[in-house]
Amino acid sequence: MLDYTHIKCPVCGDAFKEDDDIVVCPQCGAPYHRACYQEKGKCIFDDLHEAGKEWAPPAPPPPKVEPSAEIKDRECPACGTLNSHSALFCNRCGTSLLGAGQPDQKPPQAPPPFVSPAPPVSRNAYGGVVPPFSFDPMGGVSPAELLDEGISFGDASKFVRQNTTYYMPVFRYIKQTGRNKFSFSAFLFSGAWLLYRKQYKTGALVAGLMFCLYLAYLLATVFVSAPLLAELAGQVGMDITQGFSPTNEQMLAISQLVANDLTMYLKISLPLLCLLAMLVVMIVVGVRGNKMYMRHCVRQVRQIKEHGARGSDVSLTLEAKGGVNISIAVCMFVCYVLLVNVVPLLL
Structure with a gap:
């Protein structure tokens, strides 16, 4: 006889216990609480009966793997923190872990900051410096020319x-x-x-x-x-x-x-x-x-x-x-x- 413990009754949805009074459909084999089966008066899996198939218990869910249980073997090239084997970025500093674990690879270098070139200095008719983006009274002509x-x-x-x-x-x-x-x-x-x-x-x-x-x-x-x-x-x-x-x-x-x-x-x-x-x-x-x-x-x-x-x-x-x-x-x-x-x- 099958062990129906922890399988849910298809009528009330409660899981079966060891001391529950369980009845089984003689045609497809689906389990019920006796009171639930008597309440419906028949098996509710008519589609299985018409197709000539038997009831099968649901597959158990896969076991959950805790993140903490995953092997930590990926060392961050920037801060040295150990991260999970499947991690792509360091959970501490956010550095990319692609290529981590290769001792000869140097950590990626940040690009140098962009420094805009200094604007050209122009002078007005009186020799004073004209600020950038200001009005040039000489129209681009040098006063000394x-x-x-x-x-x-x-x-x-x-x-x-x-x-x-x-x-x-x-x-x-x-x-x-x-x-x-x-x-x-x-x-x-x-x-x-x-x-x-x-x-x-x-x-x-x-x-x-x-x-x-x-x-x-x-x-x-x-x-x-x-x-x-x-x-x-x-x-x-x-x-x-x-x-x-x-x-x-x-x-x-x-x-x-x-x-x-x-x-x-x-x-x-x-x-x-x-x-x-x-x-x-x-x-x-x-x-x-x-x-x-x-x-x-x-x-x-x-x-x-x-x-x-x-x-x-x-x-x-x-x-x-x-x-x-x-x-x-x-x-x-x-x-x-x-x-x-x-x-x-x-x-």
Whole structure:
């Protein structure tokens, strides 16, 4: 007879004891407490009966192996602690035990700490050290580098003062290549930009020329081109009081009238020629503006340094004589607004 001790009853789940009243299913051999079997009235393993199989006791669980019972034969190469045979890392310091136990193997060395390289040291126009990641007023140009004979970029930056990060690299480019570098500020504002940068003689000349060209454009439009177009419109049957919106036939007739008289064509094109002349002046100033300003700075710095040899503070004089003239820029803006909005009303 089988020993059912410690096997659990399939109905109540309690383990059988030596003095329990146990009955066995005559078909499959499953054990029950007598009271449990009588409660169910039959064996509960119908699947075994249908398959013609016998009940088998469950396999006993494998014996647990305590970690402390495992052989400790893996010595940590760092701290010397003995660890279990299957351990991969030291349970004391965490060092890898792969390869432990090999007497000729040296413990792994930690990589040296990363030390970032020291940032480059740059100096401003006055010789002071510029901290890393700070604004460089010289735009990467060394203040000690010579711009012209006896004049350094540091001297030029003191005279320029505003926007040296743009002008110092531009001056160096012009000096090294001998080519101009286009200036959009000089192109857009022409004479006003020259006056703003204290190039008074050239600025007054260019500003006066631009004023005369614009005034010529207004006069040519009001007194020459517009009356002539009105006369031509009347000849082809247009009513200009309703606006200048000719049909294709009327435009063709006007074109034929103008083509037969070259003088009439020039009179109509006179305002456009004035605007074209203004554009040419703007392009010339834009192309040559930076080089003109560099020569102006060199000339002024040389004069200041020659007079400064008598004892005056050259640096303070450079800052006072250089820089920009904001008041004249405001004045030029007001004059431009009056010229564009008021003068056409007077004409």
